[in-house]
Amino acid sequence: xxxxxxxxxxxxxxxxxxxxxxxxxxxxxxxxxxxxxxxxxxxxxxxxxxxxxxxxxxxxxxxxxxxxxxxxxxxxxxxxxxxxxxxxxxxxxxxxxxxxxxxxxxxxxxxxxxx
Amino acid sequence: xxxxxxxxxxxxxxxxxxxxxxxxxxxxxxxxxxxxxxxxxxxxxxxxxxxxxxxxxxxxxxxxxxxxxxxxxxxxxxxxxxxxxxxxxxxxxxxxxxxxxxxxxxxxxxxxxx
Numbered sequence: 632x633x634x635x636x637x638x639x640x641x642x643x644x645x646x647x648x649x650x651x652x653x654x655x656x657x658x659x660x661x662x663x664x665x666x667x668x669x670x671x672x673x674x675x676x677x678x679x680x681x682x683x684x685x686x687x688x689x690x691x692x693x694x695x696x697x698x699x700x701x702x703x704x705x706x707x708x709x710x711x712x713x714x715x716x717x718x719x720x721x722x723x724x725x726x727x728x729x730x731x732x733x734x735x736x737x738x739x740x741x742x743x744x745x746x
Numbered sequence: 747x748x749x750x751x752x753x754x755x756x757x758x759x760x761x762x763x764x765x766x767x768x769x770x771x772x773x774x775x776x777x778x779x780x781x782x783x784x785x786x787x788x789x790x791x792x793x794x795x796x797x798x799x800x801x802x803x804x805x806x807x808x809x810x811x812x813x814x815x816x817x818x819x820x821x822x823x824x825x826x827x828x829x830x831x832x833x834x835x836x837x838x839x840x841x842x843x844x845x846x847x848x849x850x851x852x853x854x855x856x857x858x859x860x
Contacts, residue, residue, distance in 0.1 A: 635789075662846065673750075673836055673850035674790075684761075685843050722789060726846060735848065737790040 633636070633658065635725050635738035636705075643744045650710040650717070652741045656725030663706040664735060665698060668720040677721075681704060713745045748773050750839050758828050760859045762765030769823040777839040779820040779827075780848065781811055784834045796820065800821035807831070813824050832858045 636655040636719050644650050646661070656663050666674040679687040680700035695713075700706040710717055720742045724735035749765025749772045759765050771777060780796050782790040801813040809831060811822045837851040 633771060664846065664848075666850075668850075672850075673752075673852045674838075674845045676849065678848055681846055690847075724790075728846075734792070735846065736792070736797065739789040 635723055635736050637721075637723050637738035637741050639741060640739060641742050643746060644713045645746055647689045647712050647716055650713050650743055650745075651707040652710075652721050652723075652743070654708070654723030654725075654738060656661040656706070657722075657736055660725035660736075661728045662728045663700050664724040664726075665706075665708050666722045666724065668722060668740070670719070672689055674722060675743050677708075696739070710743075713743075715745050748777075748839065748841075748849050750837055750851035752835075752837055752847050752854050754854045755852070755859070758856045758857040758859060761829050762826050764859065765824045765827045765831070765856070767790050767835050767837075767856070769820045769822065769851060770820050771820065771837075773839060773841065775841065775842045779811075779813060780838040780840070780845075781805065781809070781820075781822050783807075783838045784836065784853075786833075790836065793822070798835060817832075827856075827858055829858045830859065832856055 653695045661681045665677040668674045676690040678691050678698045695711045697709045719742045723738045726735045751770045780795045781793040784790050793809050794803050796803050796813045804810050834853045834855045836853045838848040840848045
């Protein structure tokens, strides 16, 4: 059973460009979480999605950031007009939504560098 | 506000020595508690979790953790550290009314001396 997959693993963008990060959850999982890890910091929750729905986006910056999890295909975290402060590792986690609480499995992350 | 504190940013232990990593949380109710390990450039792997019941929980790779409600702590322990345990360790908390969202501590980097 394949784990959570994220691509690309590394992404370099110039300031002002768009970054698009993809996450394919584990087979059978319909819940996806995005976290951001800034250098020398722990992970910070960004957004929680189920298929076609945003459940909790309390950790998302108000501008430039958006996320989706369509009925078909991976979840996408999109960052428009990137700035240097967006440089970080972005981790996706998935869960089945069963049980209490939802046990999350993490992907390897996408390391975004903004030049 | 909910928070998780890992007081030790960096710990060095000798191979074969015992290990304890500290984790304290601030929460309105007993949360669900997790320890994750992250090797350099990798994602997070779940070591163990506490939901309820026995306050001493066993995890993978010989790790265990003890939940102490009175101290709001969930410290991670291992009796004998191996060089391969060198990594960053994160404590995290969740709660059923948070929809599975996890709050992470800042992490403790573990170095192992030969």
